[in-house]
Amino acid sequence: KQEVTQIPAALSVPEGENLVLNCSFTDSAIYNLQWFRQDPGKGLTSLLLIQSSQREQTSGRLNASLDKSSGRSTLYIAASQPGDSATYLCAVPPGGYQKVTFGTGTKLQVIP
Amino acid sequence: GAGVSQSPRYKVAKRGQDVALRCDPISGHVSLFWYQQALGQGPEFLTYFQNEAQLDKSGLPSDRFFAERPEGSVSTLKIQRTQQEDSAVYLCASSDSGTASYEQYFGPGTRLTVT
Numbered sequence: 001k002q003e004v005t006q007i008p009a010a011l012s013v014p015e016g017e018n019l020v021l022n023c024s025f026t027d028s029a030i031y032n033l034q035w036f037r038q039d040p041g042k043g044l045t046s047l048l049l050i051q052s053s054q055r056e057q058t059s060g061r062l063n064a065s066l067d068k069s070s071g072r073s074t075l076y077i078a079a080s081q082p083g084d085s086a087t088y089l090c091a092v093p094p095g096g097y098q099k100v101t102f103g104t105g106t107k108l109q110v111i112p
Numbered sequence: 113g114a115g116v117s118q119s120p121r122y123k124v125a126k127r128g129q130d131v132a133l134r135c136d137p138i139s140g141h142v143s144l145f146w147y148q149q150a151l152g153q154g155p156e157f158l159t160y161f162q163n164e165a166q167l168d169k170s171g172l173p174s175d176r177f178f179a180e181r182p183e184g185s186v187s188t189l190k191i192q193r194t195q196q197e198d199s200a201v202y203l204c205a206s207s208d209s210g211t212a213s214y215e216q217y218f219g220p221g222t223r224l225t226v227t
Contacts, residue, residue, distance in 0.1 A: 004154075031214060032214060032215075034215065034216065036218075041223070042220060042221075043116075043118075043203060043218045043219055043220040043221045044155070044203065044205075044218040045218075046215060046216070046217065046218075049215050089154055089155075091154075091216075093214070099145075099157055099160055099168060100145070100147075100155075100157060100216065101157070102147075102154030102155045102156070103154050104152075104153055104154045105154055
């Protein structure tokens with residue numbers, strides 16, 4: 001059974017800092033890995049999706065990397081802003097199937 | 113519509129009451145998923161449809177939970193005889209399995225509170 005762990009569970013940083021969120025998974029036979037953002041009381045917004053054949057994806061100040069062999073992904077946020085405050089979730093479907101296992105998330109607070 | 117929509121956004125039910133939650137996926141998306149998200153937790157898979165076929169219902173917590181997608185578009189998640197432990201946010205997602213990315217697009221969720 002796929003298990004997804006996110007560390008840290010919560011993070012508080014001053015505005016402008018660069019930060020890294022971590023995601024680890026136990027079964028490396030994955031199709032892709034997706035990072036989401038969830039604001040309080042809201043649904044999930046997709047940030048980045050990395051195919052299993054890729055090593056990283058970038059979107060603006062966000063960069064996500066994937067290392068299948070070690071079962072790890074990182075989400076790098078550059079020059080953090082208060083608007084980045086949210087819970088960040090990583091999600092992994094097993095190879096060839098879209099059923100997704102989510103991590104428990106990292107709650108990020110960026111302090112002005 | 114432009115995205116996945118869900119209704120109602122909020123539902124308060126008395127214990128023992130039946131509820132029905134609706135999901136309108138992105139037009140043309142063949143795959144549809146339901147997830148349950150308890151407070152402070154990540155979403156947990158409930159069930160998966162490909163068109164009208166329910167291919168996986170392994171995540172449904174009990175036989176009180178039932179999902180359908182009769183015409184391969186709109187889906188309804190029904191919970192019978194609701195219990196307090198059913199209180200959660202229910203998220204729906206859709207995916208165009210015709211694309212290589214298999215990215216899932218989520219709706220805003222329905223927050224169910226059972227009193």
